Structures are given as structure tokens and as C-alpha cells.
Amino acid sequence: MKKTQLSLTVNGNTHTLASIPGETLADLLRKRLHLTGTKIGCNEAECGACTVIMDGEPVLSCSTPAERADGKTILTIEGLAKTPLAPAGHSPHFQGKWEETEGGLHPLQEAFVSHGAVQCGFCIPGQIMTSYALLEKNPNPTSDDIRHALKDTICRCAGYPTIENAILAAAESLRTGQPVEGPDIPDSALEGQTVGKLKVRPDGVEKVTGHAIYTDDLIFDNMLFAAVKRAGVPHAFVRKIDVEKARSAPGVVSVLTAEDVPGENIHGLVTLDWPVMVGIDERVRYVGDAIAIVAAESQEAAKAAVELIEVEFDLQPVVGNAVQAREEGQPQIHEKGNLLKHIKVRKGDPEIGFAEADIVLEHTFHTPAHDHLFIEPECSIAVPEGERMLIYVGSQIPYQDRTQVARALGWDEGRVRILGQLMGGGFGGKEDIAGQIHAALLANATGRPVKLLFDRHESLLVHPKRHATQIKVKIGAKKDGTLVAAKTELYGDTGAYASLGEKVLTRATTHSAGPYIIPHVHADCYAMYTNNPPAGAFRGFGVLQSAFAIETVLDMLAEKLGLDRIELRRKNALRVGTETSTGQVMRESVGLVECIDKVSGTMCQVSGLSRDELFQARRVPDAEHLVRAWGFASGFKNTGLGGGADDCAGAEVELYEDGLFEVRSSSAELGQGLVTVMRMIVAEELSVPAEQVKVLVMDTDLTPNGGPTTASRQTYVTGNASRLAAKTLREAITATLAEKYDQAPDKIRFEDGNVRVNGHSLTMQEVYSEMKAAGKDPRVLYDYHAPATTPLGTPGDMHVAFSFASQAAEVEVNTLTGEVKVLRVIAANDVGHAINPLGLRGQIEGGVVMGVGHALLENFITKDGMVVTDRMSRYRVPSIVHTPEIIPIVVEDPASDGPYGAKGVGEIVLIPTPPAITNAIYNAVGVRFDTLPVDQEKLLWAMRNSSGSAG
Amino acid sequence: MSLWKEYLHPKTVQEAVEALASSPAPAIPIAGGTDLMLDLQQGNHTPVHTLVDLTGILELHALEIRGEKLFIGAGVPHNRIVESALVREHATSLVESCGLIGGPQVRNSATLGGNVAHALPAADGTIGLLALDAEAEVASPSSRRLLPLHELFAGPGKSTLAADEILVGFYVPLRKPRQASAFCRVMRAQGIALPILNLAAWVERDDEVIRATRIAVGPAGPTPFRALETGKFLTGKAFSEETIAGAQEVLLSEAKFRTSPARATAEYRRELVVVLLKNAFSAAWERAK
């Protein structure tokens, strides 16, 4: 009955292996067979990333005992391609460079690439294997069949509609033998050869074949595994740490505490307030604080040793929310107190405005913390190499990681090299330090490579979240709807450490009166420390919260005034020549009115209803308990850092001997498609096919500083840097050839990947030789600085550009149970110009779905500083079954300083979704939600009481 | 610190129960592992020494008609139940309940036996089965016994099975003309995948009169709940809005609902049970035509 050996067939190869007690099938595949295409997103049977086919059926390999695979036939993502590709790349020195592999893809793989269903790619093996199993059983699936099959296979990038289309296209190709049909997405209005056209990701093929390497897929010789002893209590002083038992536990090589940190025991993105480890008599500020770190020969040994570390705490009263944090007599969490920053916006005098107003309305809103739930948990590997420390990590800000690791090691920055790896999603949650410093300290202490991988539980406890807020809005208007004054008061819970709290809440504050013309605006925000997990950057960057408040208030106002809610917004919408709340005059690229008009037109068109009927409750025939209505909201979001920061990025473009170009920047690719954009821009500037441009990102030795990948800034700044580097290189080539051939520079033409001069056509290889012969380096580094901005509180432009959006959502409320479904979302986004329409589609779908999640599902709950939602099964994110029909509308009102007129897209896409949904719920059943997420039980009670408000 | 030390692959029921009896303790059976693996991985289950894997035992995979009953092996995964024409014909509520569990990957591994043995008061498969008057077959090293399904449950997460016993399967009476069943549930958008409330109804019609019925509800007490009073009330009455309304009253008075923090209040469950009773009972009634 007992087996000492397992024999299984994987992708056609038979393996006989010793059985290891406790091993899961995922571990066997990943660690023993090095088939790292099978991903671990949760290890708790919730995400589906680990799906493999066992004897023809999809199963979750993370919760299947390896023993069970004995005698079975397994198919993993690596075995799907018709012609097997090269064996899974296990190159530890992967340097963030991707090559395409041609040929032999399964139609599903092909369709996922060509339709743009691949974003960060981490969930994709699971999506494809699950779909494969579906198509094996059902070659002609309906949309419903697909939704049923993919129900529990989560994509946080959430291009679910595209995933569905890709599966349909693959199914068709499999049935007919015809090539896979491409997506039905229009090119942009841009008249480029490459920009504005549909281009697939440079890393798409690797991501659909399982060959894409993420940090945890790397293995180094002699590598140790790390684990972290977390405080587990939200507020306390550490009185005693006993690591003796851990030190002598089997397999343990090193145990470190605060006193072993050779450099400074502190980190932080803006404010240095976050201890690397909390030492004796120091303060624990949240449950995720590190007390000690362990490196051992195996992951299990490291985890077991952590359990043996004994800590004595002197528990302190807990500060559980931002409002409490500001009250008198509360414990002070940091030396400077609980107030991180009081942020103020001052324009005019609201009191004057309110006095002039015909109506003044005031309401208070609450939004919870949210977790990014990128499907790839954080992983860092530190590798000592001579005098240097190499860090392999998926990070949104590689250069900041370098600074922070060096500071803790007490080293020169130059001795640390960050080798950014593919990221399985970030959304803002991979800007702060996760395990980078801890891995480096252990690697430094042991002289061996150290991997520190978070499990989902640790990820949920430790990394910074979205700020929970309380937002009070007071607004004054004339009878005709003209807004005259607004006063807002925000409390933002930045948790135990500042992270990017000040920046995030500044955005929340400056956007708190919405994209509207209001002569008098005062906004006050209290960014407060609490004993909750820190809050930092998260897609939407504070604006998601304030948009929920202001867009709800506008609907309330429209109702009170008896005005059309769309008209009210349109009337007050920012346009060219008007001024934002911070006094910035809009000079161009304000597509808000167009967004509003397009959405309202489309709403009538797709529903067949008149404008008035849209917002009235409609009972579903034959199901009278189901009530439907539409809701509407708008939003705006700055592009770039702004506020006086020098928003700069470097990019380098080089021509190689083989005639290929490479563009390099340390900016981060987190799945959003920056690499595609950089490649398209460089191809456009040099008039070469996109395939002739390679992209290298996220390596602090090889790529110039791209600054943080945040604030929807990469297309703009790194896009500009890439464009200008390419343009400068083109000019250098032109100058060289002009001299050599004695031609006027304007006679030299770049065409179809070649250069024409004097009747000759030179290939880029030849151009390379000409440059070298002329003693010119075919390489240009360009440091781009965005136009100057001014800090909040000073006159001038606070931001280089804004993106605008309007959305309409149609919901269906079950009046018997309180359950809510979002049926359709129409999303119009003014993104300047769409450089990468395929990537933009993914961003829009993903943003809307995330917005649906924030409206209906997601709620990161803490109780007295303890995390309640500490597993993926408790923090629910949207799956394909929550995905509405999404009707995207791209509005192109170009920004003259953006590359080809482009501005940010990553965040604006989700900002109007939650209020569009909650406004629709009100229109359907008369219940106003001023707290997210919508709670079905509260909704039911509110409908019963018909009090018209639910907390 | 591995999750287990020994993993056994018995081929027969007898081998399995003997292994449970004789292996170093704690020794427990594992079927799909969709509950157990997570509990072990997350430290919610006391560490085990021996796992006895039931998936290689053919007898537990049987799904066939035996005399007047449909036999569903404890090791049959939910997807097979959902796809089985036999189960659809004779145990519709079970098809509906098992079809809602997890996604296809979970349903390929998760078994009905595991769902029942876990003994949660609102396990979907269990509630779907409970309305069908099912009997469970239990094997111990020395004997086999049959017992009514509800006698398996001792408390939340606690079954009456001894440490060396396993579930072999379930016997469901074959559906006769004018009999049918249905299952409904309400989930919460946020948080864990267990229903806020679920309900299964079985009914036998005599034209417009309810000849017999059984209602099962979860969670409405420490164990999967049989609404016997509601059944009695309905029996012999003509199907009408009034009858349903009356049954709703009886159900509200006999079921004990609790508030689960961050999931649902008892009051909300009382609202929902009324809706679910009507929906499931009406669906079963229609099918029984």
C-alpha cells in the first residue's frame, strides 16, 4: 500500500521518482521536473493558476498530493504546443530580456497572444489548461460554457472578455482547421506605421508556453530559503527575542535580528519610517512587522524554524482607523505623532460660494482598504557575487530597491544590482520593499543565494494596501446646476508606515471635487498612521476613493435639483480654458465632454431606451423580483508624478551588429504592456518593423533609471524617453550617412527597416557597419524630463496632463435577496492617443472588472489591527462570472507633450466604475450606498425599510 | 515539517479501514483533498502521520442502480455526479448542489463522501442529498452498516464515524413518477465559498396535493438540518401560495439560524429561507408533474 516510488507520465515523458512525504503535485512539477510553467498563486485552491490536466481532467496541482499522480498521465502548459519548444528555460541569469519563439503553438496559445489575453501572464497557464480541458470535452462552447469552466480561474489583470474571445477563436480554429482569427479591435486614430496599430506583446509567446520565467522559477546552486518571523500583534514593544531554538533547528543556516543589520535598520519609499526588523525595546506597529529572519536548506526547514522563535511583547492599545488616530489621547505610533500629513487644497472661499448657492448638500462616505491580489506573490532572490549583491525581484521601482537594499547593507549603491524579473501583476503593490532587504541580509550573512518567497497569507498581511478613507463632501450649487463651492474633508488610513501615503492621499485630495469647474474649493485631508497594514500605491492612487464620494454626491444633487444627472456633469465638466481645484488652467487635451456624450449616446443605443428611461427602475418580465437600471459616473486622473517632482526617465536605444535595435529602461513591466509600447515607439521612430526592436527593462546595471512605475506615467515619460532616444539615434545615423554619401540629410529616408540613400538601400546591419566605420557609437541615451510642474499650494500646473473617463453601468438587483449583478458597463476613456490599442483594451477590461470588484466584492477587513481577510478565500476578487459585458470607447484628445499625444491609461479605467454601479443600484431600488463594498444584506434591509440609505 | 509522514494507497475498502486502524496515529482518509489539504497546509488540522488515499478504491467509484436504489460511491467526484444521467434522473437536487461547488478543477477532485464526512451544516452536496432520504454505507475493519444520512452528523465539522471507519457510499431511493427534487442557495459576494444559506426540497405529488415532502436546510443548527415540521405541515395540503406561506412560517419557527460574523445575520437568513423554500419547493413541484 505504501509506495517508495512514483511513476508518472508528464507531457509524454515517463518519470520515476522517489516519493517525498508531504509533497504536492505542483511542487513535484516545479521543483523536481523544473516545469515552472505551472504557477502557484495562492496554494489554497482558490486561483486556478496551478491547473494541470491529470488523466484528461483539469485539477489544481497545489492541493493534489504528488502521490496521487502515481500511474497518471499529466499534461502541463509546457506540453501543449504542437511542436515542443526548447526545454523550459532555467537560466538563472535571465536578464529581463525576452525572445520570441516561433512555431508550433496550440491554437489556444496562439489566440491568447493574438487577442491580447496575455497581460502579466501569471494566470495564463491556468487559463489555458482549463480552457484546453473545456475544448477537449466541448469543441463548440458557448459563452456560458466558458464562464462555467473558468469560474474559479482568476485573472487579476482581468481581461476576461478577451480571454473568452480568444477561447472562442481557438475553438473555431480547432474545429475548422483554419488559422486562428484575430481580434476585432480598431486601430487608433493615430496615423503611424506601428503606433496605434494592433501589435502583440514581445513576451506573449513565452507567457503562453510556460517558458516565461518569474522570480520563483529561478533556482541557483547552493540556494537557501528564507522565512520571516512576523510580529503577529498590531502594536507592542518587543521585550525579548529568543532565537536559540531556531538557530539549532535542523537545516537552519542563519537567523538574524535587528542587531545584525550591518547598515541602517530602516526603509521607506518617501519617508524612512519602516524598520527592516523590529529590535528589542522597539515598537511593533502592525502584524506584518518583521522580528527575525531565517535562512535554511529548505523552505520547510525555514518555516519550521520561524515557529521556534520566541518573542515577548509588551502589548499596547491599538489604533484601528484614521479617525480614531486623530482623536485626543490616542497612542502615538510614530515619534512625530499619528499625523503623517495634513494636505490642503485652497481655491477661493467656499463660504462665499455656499452663501451664493441655492442648495447645499453634505454627505460622508467610507471606502475600505483593498488588496492588489496580484496573482504572483512577492519573491526576492539575493545572490552574492564577489563584492556585489544581485537581487532578482519583480519590482516596480528597481532603482529604489537598489538604494534601499544598499542602505540596509551599509554599502555603496553601486555594489547592489537589481535584476528585475517578469512580474505577475503589480497594480502598485510592488513598489515597496517586500523581501528584497531580508534576502540580501541573509545572503550577505551566509555567502549563499537566498530565496524569500511570500505565500498568499504573508502577502495579504504584509504589503501596503489601498487606503481606507472617510470622505465628507459638502457641495453648493445654483438651481440650474452650476457648481459654486465644494468643501471636502478626507481621512486616509496609511497604516503603520508612510509608504506612498502622502502622495496617494494628495491625489485623493486634489481630485476630491471631481473633474468639474468649481470656483471655490477647500479640501483637507488627514493622512493618519494607524496599526493597520500600511497603505500605499494602488491603481487609482487615492482618486478611486474620492471619485466614489463626489460622483455619488453629484447624483444626489441632480435628484434634489430635478436635473438630468448627465447634463449636470456636462454643464460643469472641465474643458479647455477652465481651471481645476488646484488652480491649474487646462490648455488642451480635455476629452471629458466627449466621454460624457459618447457614453450617454451609447447607453441609449445599446439599451434601446430613452435618456429618461435609462435611470428608471425596470422590472425583468417574468422575474418581477429582479430590477434593473443604469447608473452614470465620470472621473479624471493625473498622468505622471507632478506636484513639482522632476518627473524624468532615461531610455537608451542601441543598434546592434545584427541589425536589431534594443531599447532599454529600468521602468517596470508589470503586465500593463509598457514593453510593447516602448517597442512600438522605437519601431515607429526608426521606421522598422516592431519585431526588429528588442526591449530590455528593469536592470539597474544595464538600463537607465526609469523612475517609479506608478501614476500612469510610463507611457508618457518612458515613452517620451524612448521616442527621443530613437529620434536622436536616427538623426545620428542620418548625419553619418549624409556625410559619407555626401547627401543632404533630408535625402536620407528610413523605410521598411532599411535606410535609403543615394539610390542605395542599406540594411541596418550595413548601417551598423557604417556607423562603426565612422567611429560613431550607434547608441543614444536620452534623459527625458517631463514639463515642469508646481507643488500643491503654489500657482501653475500641478500636472502635465490628465486622463478623463465616463462610465455607465447597468445593474440588476434581486429584491428578495439583495444580490446585485452588473450586466453591462460602457466605458469611455480619453487617453490622448492609443499607441497600443490591444494593450489598451486589456487595460480597460481589467480596470472595469477591478472596479466591479471594488464595488461588490473586495473588502480588506482588519479588526483591532488584526487582518481578518488573511487568505484568498476570504478576500474575494472578481472572476469571469462577475464580468459584465464591457463596451469600450476610446476617446482620443491628444496631449501635445505626450508621445504621439498619449497620456496615462492604467488607472483612469477603473475610477468611475464603483460610483457608476452604486448610482445604478440607487436608480434601480432607491438605496444609496455611501460605503463600499455593496453589502447584499444591508441592501435588502434598506429596501425593506425603504429608508433609502444603506451604510 | 511535512504535512504527512506516510501516504498509503489501499486498493480495497477493507485494506483502507485496516490501514486506518493499524497505522501510526493520527491516520485519516483523504479523498479529493479539497478540504483536507487546505486544512493541513493552513495548520487548521492537527498534523497527521498517515494519509490513507481512498481514490484508488474501485468500490468507492461505483455509480449504479442497485435494486430499488441508486448507489453513489463516496469517492465519486462532483463532476461525475453532475454529468451522470442517472443522478440527474433520480437525484436532481444532488446534481444541482454538487454543480455549484467550486470550479471544474475542484469538482474533478472533490468527492461527495468528503463533502458529507466533513460534516459542515451547510455543505451543498450534503444538503442536496439529505432531502433525498439517503442512507450511508459505512465500513469498519469488522463490519459494514447502513444508516440514515442524518445520523452521520454529530456537530459542526464532526461526524459520528469512528477513526477507523470510512464512508463507502450513499443509497438514494429511485425516483418514482410524480416525485422530484431541487436545490437552491444564496452566496455572499464577499468572503468564503460556503453558502449563506442553502435548501433542498423533495416532493411527491398527487395531482395538486402534496403527498410527501422532505426539506433540508443549512446552516440551521450544528448539523445539516431536516425541516421535519415543515414537511409535516406540507404533507396532504394542496399546493398553493397559501400553503407555501404557511410552510414558510413553520420553517421559520423550527429552524434555528445564527449570525455568522462578516457573513450573514440570523435575520438575513430568515429572509432568505423564505425565498429559498419557495423557489426550491416550486421547482421540485413543477418537475414532479
Ligand SMILES: Cc1cc2nc3c(=O)[nH]c(=O)nc-3n(C[C@H](O)[C@H](O)[C@H](O)COP(=O)(O)OP(=O)(O)OC[C@H]3O[C@@H](n4cnc5c(N)ncnc54)[C@H](O)[C@@H]3O)c2cc1C
Ligand atoms: C475553491 C473551493 C470551493 C468550494 N466550494 C464549495 C461549495 O460551494 N460548497 C461546498 O459544500 N463545499 C465547497 N468546497 C469544499 C469541498 O470541495 C467539498 O466539501 C468537497 O466535497 C470535499 O471532498 P473531498 O473529497 O475533497 O474531501 P477531502 O478533503 O479529501 O476530505 C474531507 C474530510 O472528509 C474525510 N473523508 C473524505 N472521504 C471520506 C470517506 N469516504 N469516508 C470517511 N471520511 C472521508 C477526510 O478525512 C476529511 O476529514 C469548496 C472547496 C474549494 C477548495
Ligand code: FES
Ligand atoms: S489554486 Fe493552486 S495555486 Fe491557486
Ligand code: FES
Ligand atoms: S494576465 Fe492574468 S493575472 Fe495577469
